[in-house]
Amino acid sequence: MSVVRAIVVPDAQIPFHCYPSMRAMMGYLRDTKVDWLINIGDWEDNRELSRFVGKKLKTAFAEDNLLASSQLAGDLWAEFVDAANASHRVFLEGNHESRAWHFSETHPGFAELLDPKRRLRLDETNTLYVPADSEGSVFRLEWKDGKIAGRSYAKSERIETLHGFGFIHGWYHNKYHSQQTVARFGHGSIGSGHTHDMQRMQIERFGPDSPEGITFGSLCAYEQPYIKSPTRWQKGFGELLFDPKNPGLYEVNQIRIVDGRFIGPNGKVYDGQWRRKKRSSRSSKTTR
Ligand SMILES: [Fe+2]
Numbered sequence: 001m002s003v004v005r006a007i008v009v010p011d012a013q014i015p016f017h018c019y020p021s022m023r024a025m026m027g028y029l030r031d032t033k034v035d036w037l038i039n040i041g042d043w044e045d046n047r048e049l050s051r052f053v054g055k056k057l058k059t060a061f062a063e064d065n066l067l068a069s070s071q072l073a074g075d076l077w078a079e080f081v082d083a084a085n086a087s088h089r090v091f092l093e094g095n096h097e098s099r100a101w102h103f104s105e106t107h108p109g110f111a112e113l114l115d116p117k118r119r120l121r122l123d124e125t126n127t128l129y130v131p132a133d134s135e136g137s138v139f140r141l142e143w144k145d146g147k148i149a150g151r152s153y154a155k156s157e158r159i160e161t162l163h164g165f166g167f168i169h170g171w172y173h174n175k176y177h178s179q180q181t182v183a184r185f186g187h188g189s190i191g192s193g194h195t196h197d198m199q200r201m202q203i204e205r206f207g208p209d210s211p212e213g214i215t216f217g218s219l220c221a222y223e224q225p226y227i228k229s230p231t232r233w234q235k236g237f238g239e240l241l242f243d244p245k246n247p248g249l250y251e252v253n254q255i256r257i258v259d260g261r262f263i264g265p266n267g268k269v270y271d272g273q274w275r276r277k278k279r280s281s282r283s284s285k286t287t288r
Pocket residue numbers: 042094095096169170193194195
């Protein structure tokens with residue numbers, strides 16, 4: 001049996017996403033056999049629902065904006081699902097998705113309208129929704145009976161000492177967040193989003209391997225109105241390979257996207273920039 005591949009789709013903050021980066025990534029997905037497509041949350045920005053945004057903006061205009069960006073977010077997720085053609089699809093709720101729940105607590109009439117599963121049409125793409133932010137759930141890929149199986153754990157559940165790799169949206173945002181995350185998790189390696197950077201840090205443990213915390217960059221534009229100073233943000237995504245026959249054996253690729261381009265693990269350059277085709281010098285002369 002060949003290795004099992006999981007692709008991690010990090011924060012896109014739609015409608016503030018970087019479409020050239022997404023388009024390049026989808027090119028790679030079309031060329032690659034994908035078993036698990038894991039969206040790690042903050043797929044949407046939902047700025048209209050932020051507690052930092054004044055009540056004045058929560059108007060019919062904001063509602064229209066929200067519906068339009070939800071439509072776009074659902075369409076883009078469907079595009080990714082189509083490009084990857086993966087056997088399994090998972091969506092971890094980020095803090096920007098759970099803004100919807102916070103808003104509907106004080107505006108109960110909006111609860112159904114704001115439900116992320118409904119707005120992103122996750123049933124249509126047969127995508128498992130994991131309430132990672134609002135309920136603290138963890139998704140985990142585990143080695144079990146010579147196979148890789150996925151399981152979502154509620155915060156109160158006990159994780160048995162199976163070999164596995166966990167996924168959350170993100171608990172910390174400090175300089176050493178990935179190390180803090182893996183130390184706090186306590187059940188092996190773990191991947192997360194939320195910070196929009198790429199880190200890979202380990203913690204000490206007795207035994208043949210050391211658990212690590214990993215982040216996979218983001219698919220959102222750098223030009224966010226609330227960002228005033230340089231950041232560690234890095235566009236990119238993650239690829240994880242698991243050997244089902246060897247518990248604990250995995251490899252990670254943190255794939256950096258620069259100006260809508262990246263070098264795939266297969267050695268091919270993927271370019272998501274749209275460019276007008278250059279005219280030949282002869283035809284440009286004749287049009288003058
Ligand atoms: Fe986040």
